[in-house]
Amino acid sequence: MEIHTGDRICAIGTIEGLTMLNECIGVEEKSREFVILGGSIVGGNLAKMLSQDPTTKRYVKIIDKNPDQCRELSKMLNGVVVLNADFTEPDVQVAENVFKADCLISTSRLDDTNLLMCMSAQKYNARKVVSRYFKKEYEDIFKFTGLECIIGYDKVVSNEVTRCTISDDMVILRMRTHNEMFFSHSIDTESKLHNKYLGDLSIPEGIRIVAVIRGEETIYPRMDTKMLEGDRVIVFTNLIKDSDLA
Numbered sequence: 174m175e176i177h178t179g180d181r182i183c184a185i186g187t188i189e190g191l192t193m194l195n196e197c198i199g200v201e202e203k204s205r206e207f208v209i210l211g212g213s214i215v216g217g218n219l220a221k222m223l224s225q226d227p228t229t230k231r232y233v234k235i236i237d238k239n240p241d242q243c244r245e246l247s248k249m250l251n252g253v254v255v256l257n258a259d260f261t262e263p264d265v266q267v268a269e270n271v272f273k274a275d276c277l278i279s280t281s282r283l284d285d286t287n288l289l290m291c292m293s294a295q296k297y298n299a300r301k302v303v304s305r306y307f308k309k310e311y312e313d314i315f316k317f318t319g320l321e322c323i324i325g326y327d328k329v330v331s332n333e334v335t336r337c338t339i340s341d342d343m344v345i346l347r348m349r350t351h352n353e354m355f356f357s358h359s360i361d362t363e364s365k366l367h368n369k370y371l372g373d374l375s376i377p378e379g380i381r382i383v384a385v386i387r388g389e390e391t392i393y394p395r396m397d398t399k400m401l402e403g404d405r406v407i408v409f410t411n412l413i414k415d416s417d418l419a
Contacts, residue, residue, distance in 0.1 A: 204275035212237030216280035372396030
């Protein structure tokens, strides 16, 4: 199989394995300095998660122009710099080195503001830029600028609806298009996979068994991996017809 320009690669693995993959594809440095634009619920929770990761020491700064919001963030966050300022102002951007951070994350509640900050970050060659958007039509606008690290509420809502209406045993995560998804299958004595080796299975094109959960162990299967009762099989598919999964 050849990998071409424009292909999207989805990698699943252990932390150690993904670290080695990053090294292979040229990701030499981990992001340690984060600037979060917007003190929304998303921005505050993200700052908390980044600052409290016990495995990595990070420098996190969050900027918001609402003084009341900044006071609340200061009470909630430990080890995070909370700055009360308008991050759209050029003077603030220069003084706080906004575009020189390892990762710039725009979590404003306004799509126009997020788009403006992302385009400014690209102009100043920011290392990594992540943004959210609310209106679905902004997805194409963001992509037109060349920005790929965008998180849309339509995808988040779609996944939440999927999880509420379909059992986790069937669908875990929907991807960018409606027919791309990860789902899990629990193996019992009635399963067609029971006591079968991966190499002996006739799997339709468009389906890949990517992992087997056996107790506390995660197995990345090879052709000689045997599916046992009690296993949970994680499967990726981009098939359109649900009947092909039967």
